[in-house]
Amino acid sequence: MTTNLTFLGAAGTVTGSKFLLDAEGRRILVDAGLFQGDREWRRRNWQPLAVPPSTIDAIVVTHAHLDHCGFLPVLVREGFSGPVVCSRHTAQLIEIVLRDAAHIQEEEARWARESQLSKHAEPRALFDTADAEAALKLLEVLRPGETLDLGDDVRVDLHRGGHILGSRFAVVGREGARMLFSGDLGRPDHPLLLPPEKPGPVDHVVVESTYGDRAHEGNPVEELVAALDHTLARGGVALLPAFAIDRTPLLLRVVRDLVSAGRIPNVPVYVDSPMALTALAVYREALADRGDQEFRRELLVGGDPFDTGRLTLVPGPVESEQLNDPSHPCIVISASGMATGGRVLHHLEHQLPHRRNCVILTGYQVPGTRGRALADGAREIKIHGGYVPVRAEVANIRGFSAHADASQVVAWLRDLPEPQTAYVVHGEPSAAEALAGRLRSQLWWTAVVPRYEERVRIA
Secondary structure, three states: OOEEEEEOOOOOOOOOOOEEEEEOOEEEEEOOOOOOOOHHHHHHHHOOOOOOHHHOOEEEOOOOOHHHHOOHHHHHHOOOOOOEEEOHHHHHHHHHHHHHHHHHHHHHHHHHHHHOOOOOOOOOOOOOHHHHHHHHOOEEEOOOOOEEEOOOOOEEEEEEOOOOOOOEEEEEEEOOEEEEEOOOOOOOOOOOEOOOOOOOOOOEEEEEOOEOOOOOOOOHHHHHHHHHHHHHHOOOEEEEEOOOOOHHHHHHHHHHHHHHOOOOOOOOEEEEOHHHHHHHHHHHHHHHOOOOOOEOHHHHOOOOOOOOOOEEEOOOHHHHHHOOOOOOOEEEEEOOOOOOOOOHHHHHHHHOOOOOOEEEEOOOOOOOOHHHHHHOOOOEEEEOOEEEEOOOEEEEOHHHOOOOEHHHHHHHHHOOOOOOEEEEEOOOHHHHHHHHHHHHHHHOOOEEOOOOOOEEEOO
8 A cells, every 4th residue: 555745844844743644544643733933934824735634544643742733723624523532731832822822823914904013904824713623623532552543554652752741752653554643752850750651663753853953952940040149139030031831930940949058149020921831831731640640750749840939920911011011020931932923022122222121032043033043143133013222131041941952862763773764843943953863874874854735656
């Protein structure tokens, strides 16, 4: 039986993960992510998929980040009606992510109409709340150790990925055409989560390369201490744009440990993101389940691992507005992590012009995002239709990433029997080429960097 694979996203760029497996009689999409970053990629979110969504039998989602699940509402609206297979925690987090994304897009479309700054006569959201709710009805949980038969001997099983709570790498296909999709691969030293499980034999590998050309160097905790210490000492606000899923609880854990050790002042810490608050509740609920096999054991002792001592969870817009210009030194953690939307934009608008403040970036910044512009030294950035001067200090701390670096990816793959082909995806072109080179030179594998919409025969 002929089996083909088409790269409908995360090829030539680091977002928009979509991999279509055509296995004579079965059509399976692995991940359904949004393109983010540069406009040329974001525009592809509005283009029809290469195949009618109604012809896709099932979708497998590796984890709940928007660039892996955010296109689901569009596919459902356009005719997809099959199961969306994922882990239990991924299902819980996808509910949060899609509802938040729909709300933000509806608000941005409303603002564009009212401000009349849009180039479009009738600005609209890519998807709305009704689309998101329709997608959520299709979620189907696959539990640890289970294998799901999708029909015609096409099977899927999921294994712990260690990237965020619920993240999995997926093995999909028939005997002789089994494919491993890494999703976003976690680090073996993630402060909260257990490392990725070891992969078993497969015929082909699709592996991410976000950090395919670099190593996690330096000591991110020491860099954070330095940035916080001198910002708070001069009476400033330390603003941390942070991904609501995983990065916010990770940062709370680090700040808690630093306060307990007396390494930074015990100042108020605010979490200002509705999505982050709801996701934090999922993390706490999962921790309370002592049988959960995702968290490191040390998190299960010593009280709430996320309570810094003076932690305030900011519920509503009124309280959020008060953080635009606080009258005291404090730490504000707010989404989104790349400053593409959400409450953090209002804080940036008010705090970037003041030299006493510091914006601390703690995650990968996709090209074309405001976060990337700040990391690259922009002196002004555009927010809500106008330009804001960047006078605040900007600290770009790369070491908190939840992605495995190049050496960690190679080490994870090393024990795998040589597959026929490794397809290197989900990276900027230079990063993908670098990782493919390492797989060739260190593992002697056939490694390919596929093009966007390239189609290959795998069996």
